[in-house]
Amino acid sequence: MMTTATVRVPATTANLGAGFDCIGAALSLYNEFVFTPIDTESLVIAVRGLEAARVNTDASNLAYQAFVKLYSRIDRDPPVIQLEIKLGVPLARGLGSSATAIVGGLLGANAIAGNPLSPAEVMQLAIEMEGHPDNVVPALIGGCRLAATAATGWAIADIPWHDSVVPVVAIPDFELSTAEARSVLPTEYSRADAIFNTAHLGLMVRGLETGNPDWLSAALADRLHQPYRQKLISGYTDVERAVVAAGGYGMVISGAGPTLLALTTAERAPAVATAMTEAWATHNIQAQAQPLAVDMQGAVCS
Numbered sequence: 039m040m041t042t043a044t045v046r047v048p049a050t051t052a053n054l055g056a057g058f059d060c061i062g063a064a065l066s067l068y069n070e071f072v073f074t075p076i077d078t079e080s081l082v083i084a085v086r087g088l089e090a091a092r093v094n095t096d097a098s099n100l101a102y103q104a105f106v107k108l109y110s111r112i113d114r115d116p117p118v119i120q121l122e123i124k125l126g127v128p129l130a131r132g133l134g135s136s137a138t139a140i141v142g143g144l145l146g147a148n149a150i151a152g153n154p155l156s157p158a159e160v161m162q163l164a165i166e167m168e169g170h171p172d173n174v175v176p177a178l179i180g181g182c183r184l185a186a187t188a189a190t191g192w193a194i195a196d197i198p199w200h201d202s203v204v205p206v207v208a209i210p211d212f213e214l215s216t217a218e219a220r221s222v223l224p225t226e227y228s229r230a231d232a233i234f235n236t237a238h239l240g241l242m243v244r245g246l247e248t249g250n251p252d253w254l255s256a257a258l259a260d261r262l263h264q265p266y267r268q269k270l271i272s273g274y275t276d277v278e279r280a281v282v283a284a285g286g287y288g289m290v291i292s293g294a295g296p297t298l299l300a301l302t303t304a305e306r307a308p309a310v311a312t313a314m315t316e317a318w319a320t321h322n323i324q325a326q327a328q329p330l331a332v333d334m335q336g337a338v339c340s
Contacts, residue, residue: 041074041075041150042072042073042074043072043073043145043146043149043150043339043340044070044071044072044073044339044340045070045071045072045073045141045142045145045146045149045337045338045339046068046069046070046071046337046338047068047069047070047071047137047138047141047142047145047177047178047336047337048064048065048066048067048068048138048176048177048180048333048335048336048337049064049065049066049067049068049069049126049127049133049134049135049138049177050062050063050064050065050133050134050137050172050173050176050177050293051063051065051132051133051134051205051207051292051293051297051299052132052134052172052173052292052293053172053260053263053290053291053292053293054182054242054258054290054299055238055242055257055258055259055260055264055288055290056235056236056238056239056242056257056258056259056260056262057172057184057239057242058235058260058262058263059170059172060172060184060185060186061172061182061183061184061185061197061239062134062171062172062173062175062176062177062182062183062185063176063181063182063183063197063199063205063332064176064177064180064181064182064332064333064334064336065133065205065207065330065331065332065333066330066331066332066333067126067127067133067330068126068127068138069123069124069125069126069127069135069138069139069142070123070124070126070142071101071121071122071123071139071142071143071146072121072122072123072124073105073119073120073121073146073147073149073150074119074120074121074122075117075118075119075150076118076119076120077118078118079118080118081096081097081102081118081119081120081121082119082120082121083095083096083099083102083120083121083122083123084120084121084122084123085122085123085125086122086123086124086125087123087124087125087126088125088126088128089125089128089129090123090125092129093123093125093129099121099139100136100139100140100143101121101123101139101140101142101143101146102119102121102143103143103167104139104140104141104142104143104144104147104164104167105119105121105143105144105146105147106147107143107144107147107163107167108143108144108147108148108151108155108160108163109147109151111155111163112151112154112155114151116147117150119150128209128297129213130213130214130215131209131210131213131214131292131295131296131297132214132291132292132293132294132295132296132297133207133209133292133293133297134173134174134177134293136168136173137164137168137173137174137177138177140164140167140168140174141164141174141177141178141337142337144160144163144164144167145160145178145337145339146339148160148339149339157178157179160178161174161175161178161179161194162191162192164177164178165192171183171185171192171194172185173293175194176336177336177337178336178337179194179336179337180333180334180335180336180337181196181197181199181332181333181334181336182196182197182198182199182246182332183195183196183197184196184197184243197243197246197247198246198247199246199247199332200246200247200248200249201249202249202303202304203245203246203249203254203287203301203302203303204301204302204303204304204307204329204330204331205299205300205301205329205330205331205332206286206299206300206301206302206307206310206311206314206327206328206329206330207292207297207298207299207327207328207330208277208297208298208299208300208311208314208315208318208325208326208327209297209325209326209327210271210296210297210298210318210323210324210325211323211324211325212296212323213296214270214271214294214295214296215294216293216294218270219263219267219270219294219295220294222266222267222269222270223262223263223266223267224266227261227262231261231262234259234261235260235261235262238256238257238258238259238260241253241256241257242254242257242258244257245257245287251287254287254288254301255287255288257288258287258288258289258290258301259288260290263291264290264291267291267294267295268291270295270296271291271295271296271298272321272323273317273318273320273321273323274298276317276318276320276321277289277298277314277317277318278298279317280313280314280316280317281300281302281310281313281314283313284302284306284309284310284312284313285302285303285306285309285310286300286301286302286306286310286313287300287301287302288300288301289301298314300314304329307329308329310327310329311327311328311329312327314327315327
């Protein structure tokens with residue numbers, strides 16, 4: 039049984055165009071959570087990093103709720119803890135910040151409790167808390183993952199990501215809630231749109247695996263969510279044009295947005311990042327853009 043558990047959890051990007059609500063990848067931005075049982079009666083939470091003042095420091099904190107959830111699952115009373123959070127993943131930007139809190143809280147609790155739950159059980163609990171697997175699964179186990187329902191729960195498959203394919207994220211200075219992003223989606227789709235997305239999902243999987251430029255350039259198109267959500271993201275079309283002009287394969291909305299994610303080569307990644315920020319600046323939107331890597335390790339608890 040650990041006396042202190044430190045959990046580092048990667049950001050995630052979900053959907054990847056045609057992979058709506060079923061694909062996610064872990065990225066090399068991180069939140070860190072340190073859980074320490076203490077001999078006091080009251081919970082203590084301290085938060086550092088960008089936007090730290092916006093994170094709840096009482097029992098409503100999501101990482102703490104996940105911590106308590108695991109103890110409830112194993113039918114034990116949780117210890118009083120001190121929780122230190124170091125933020126590296128922006129809030130409400132489509133990079134899985136809530137998933138990092140859920141995964142961090144569950145892994146911290148499991149470690150301090152003596153690891154009573156298996157990795158598979160922790161994953162199932164994370165999916166229950168998040169409501170869907172596309173962010174929490176890659177945050178927990180890393181890589182790019184496809185999740186599909188199965189008779190016994192979830193079937194999780196890894197999607198190989200070719201070393202030549204570099205993700206570039208552009209994070210704007212405004213937020214977009216998941217609820218708002220979902221509210222603009224239709225309740226029904228045509229057969230043509232379903233076929234289009236099925237084909238492009240398959241092409242994206244093969245493009246990521248092989249790094250084939252022609253496949254990747256075509257694969258990022260989508261008809262289920264991006265045509266509706268892009269209207270909520272000012273400057274979207276201009277940023278997309280700038281990505282292609284700078285040599286990127288294309289661009290997608292990261293999660294529910296408003297962060298935009300481009301795929302390109304390592305050589306072109308800096309130019310693509312600059313092009314994205316400059317295109318948004320013409321709409322008076324400040325954005326931070328940077329090339330990242332796909333995190334293959336997932337959450338680490340020590």
